[in-house]
């Protein structure tokens with residue numbers, strides 16, 4: 001019995017077309033290329049009594065933000081604070097969801113912007129000076145707080 005190869009989550013062996021904007025030159029290796037897709041998501045609301053989602057279960061951001069572990073810890077700390085400040089578990093979960101749902105969405109949005117600027121539209125890094133790299137980074141982070149630049153002015 002023949003079995004199809006296992007598929008890795010987020011990997012699509014069938015989609016072999018080159019990234020947009022790139023074309024294959026004559027004589028180039030025309031063997032199908034594997035393309036790996038990166039998935040991200042954020043639930044609209046991180047808790048609804050009696051359910052609560054934390055860490056990656058609530059939102060998975062792209063690797064560019066390098067923030068998944070920190071976010072998981074912040075979720076846990078927020079739950080602790082919410083439980084201490086609330087008179088019932090349901091109230092604590094609503095408090096938690098009010099604080100953490102927008103943060104999950106913000107990080108996913110940041111990862112998408114960074115992915116677009118750094119991977120999908122890869123800049124010509126060698127041709128850029130420090131000021132241009134700085135300007136590009138600020139544009140990618142526009143409207144967000146960043147561990148690199150603090151509060152970014154619009």
Ligand SMILES: Cc1cc2nc3c(=O)[nH]c(=O)nc-3n(C[C@H](O)[C@H](O)[C@H](O)COP(=O)(O)OP(=O)(O)OC[C@H]3O[C@@H](n4cnc5c(N)ncnc54)[C@H](O)[C@@H]3O)c2cc1C
Nearest residue numbers: 054055056057058060063065066067068069070071072073
């Ligand atoms: C390759 C890689 C590099 C990364 N680099 C960074 C980085 O540099 N900085 C950063 O901030 N983040 C990074 N992350 C993301 C970070 O690891 C995650 O965002 C973070 O670990 C999420 O924490 P979590 O507690 O939600 O989930 P996890 O850490 O995945 O913990 C979930 C736990 O639940 C257990 N589990 C699953 N199913 C069951 C079950 N049915 N019963 C009992 N237990 C179960 C799992 O074994 C696991 O121990 C990286 C992730 C990957 C994959």
